[in-house]
Amino acid sequence: MLYGNNARNINNRTIPLSGNDNSEAIKPCSIPRHVMIIGGGVAGMEAARVAARRGHKVELYEQKGCLGGNLVAAGMPEFKKECHALVHWYGSELHELNVPVHLHSYIEEESILQSRADVVLIATGSTPVKQTIPGFHHTFSAETVLSGKKDPGKTVIVSGGGLVGCETALWLRNQGKQVILVEKQSQILPISRELSYSSTETLKRLLPEKGIVVKTDTVISHATAAGVILQSEGQTITQSADSIITAIGYQSNNSLYDNLKTELKEIYLLGDAKQVKNIMHAVRDAYDVASQI
Ligand SMILES: Cc1cc2nc3c(=O)[nH]c(=O)nc-3n(C[C@H](O)[C@H](O)[C@H](O)COP(=O)(O)OP(=O)(O)OC[C@H]3O[C@@H](n4cnc5c(N)ncnc54)[C@H](O)[C@@H]3O)c2cc1C
Structure with missing residues (x-):
């Protein structure tokens, strides 16, 4: 490389x-x-x-x-x-x-x-830029999880659809976890300085193909006893999760x-x-x- x-x-x-x-x-x-x-x-x-x-x-x-x-x-x-x-x-x-x-x-x-x-x-x-989710305490950086310092559990929300978020999502999915990738912009890997066009397109295709749920135009708001609250294009979604992995820069x-x-x-x-x-x-x-x- x-x-x-x-x-x-x-x-x-x-x-x-x-x-x-x-x-x-x-x-x-x-x-x-x-x-x-x-x-x-x-x-x-x-x-x-x-x-x-x-x-x-x-x-x-x-x-x-x-x-x-x-x-x-x-x-x-x-x-x-x-x-x-x-x-x-x-x-x-x-x-x-x-x-x-x-x-x-x-x-x-x-x-x-x-x-x-x-x-x-x-x-x-x-x-890593820190992200705090009110009402939720199992929030880890991508590095913490990738280096094995924390077990993210079975159902994981990955916050951030840049290179680190997408690759971490893929890595977790390959371990059999249920993964929801949340990106506030209208597409994942919007401007990638790290990746070539072909690698970007491959990742974009691979994520849904592998069964990762990709939610664009979505933000993580807070958490309640019912789950993590996501706001997506005017709608409120409640998503259960064992952890949130932050990869927002x-x-x-x-x-x-x-x-x-x-x-x-x-x-x-x-x-x-x-x-x-x-x-x-x-x-x-x-x-x-x-x-x-
Ligand atoms: C999960 C992940 C995946 C990535 N994948 C890619 C990729 O596929 N392709 C790509 O091109 N880039 C990728 N990147 C980005 C790339 O890793 C970084 O741009 C690059 O490693 C930066 O290197 P650096 O030496 O400047 O900084 P760092 O790698 O951050 O190294 C800085 C070092 O300084 C040490 N340090 C800090 N303060 C002190 C101090 N006061 N005293 C002593 N030591 C100190 C730290 O412990 C650290 O080891 C990725 C990054 C991450 C997090």
């Missing part, structure tokens, strides 16, 4: 060049510097790989116990295994390049200032950058932390910054 025609063969290894057809192979840096990278998602990992390959002294910090960021949840459905393959690939690249990876390391402003790093790259990704985690940008001379924001988009954007953004520091 990431390699295509944009890969170069360097020392008998296939190196992705992030869609930069005209870019040169990774060039050594003129002065090796201490580069501190916060966030071990795909943006942080790509930045670490490129900066280390150029000869910088790189350290990568990740708050969780594993690398991958959102790719961990993204790769849970059987049809998305390549996301995990990508994380494994980065893991072995960083190991081979001797990049110290500090897991379970939540970084705050103070430790960045104390590190005295020459360059700081903030790749802290994004967090993501917002950038950019507070570390915002708080430090005037204090530090060389600090850059990468990937979803800069703008919530997709894997290709995060990789390209990280490659561009790490090639120039």
Whole structure:
């Protein structure tokens, strides 16, 4: 998915060049510097790989116990295994390049200032937009359910018909659950930045074919003892559900950058932390910054 025609063969290894057809192979840096990278998602990992390959002294910090960021949840459905393959690939690249990876390391402003790093790259990704349903308490984010932290039960409402909502709905349906997908707009996957036209059309066809109930022009209002109340084109529908899984979007985690940008001379924001988009954007953004520091 990431390699295509944009890969170069360097020392008998296939190196992705992030869609930069005209870019040169990774060039050594003129002065090796201490580069501190916060966030071990795909943006942080790509930045670490490129900066280390150029000869910088790189350290990568990740708050969780594993690398991958959102790719961990993204790769849970059987049809998305390549996301995990990508994380494994980065893991072995960083190991081979001797990049110290500090897991379970939540970084705050103070430790960045104390590190005295020459360059700081903030790749802290994004967090799901929260949705509260009055009267209903079994509401989980798609990531929480995809990563197995919560059991959503047998009948599930998925809120949000973007890529994450649609794929989560499909994944749950493949496990035999009854799934109702609710989208407030008039169609699911209305504008997909992540997917090609053919993948969008395939998903749109697959959902009803698999038995997922797709309700467009519908919003989740609240819940009563009778069930979850949906408002659809002037009508009120009561739908029983064990849980509601929210997939209504993501917002950038950019507070570390915002708080430090005037204090530090060389600090850059990468990937979803800069703008919530997709894997290709995060990789390209990280490659561009790490090639120039
Ligand atoms: C379920 C799901 C499916 C998706 N499917 C696709 C797809 O099919 N195709 C596609 O192109 N895109 C997909 N995406 C989007 C894609 O995963 C993201 O755009 C991409 O992973 C962003 O990478 P990132 O490194 O910028 O951020 P993230 O992946 O969010 O990584 C940020 C990392 O920073 C860490 N962090 C944050 N703050 C700190 C701190 N203070 N200290 C230390 N560590 C910190 C976090 O723990 C996290 O690991 C999907 C996303 C989701 C959630």
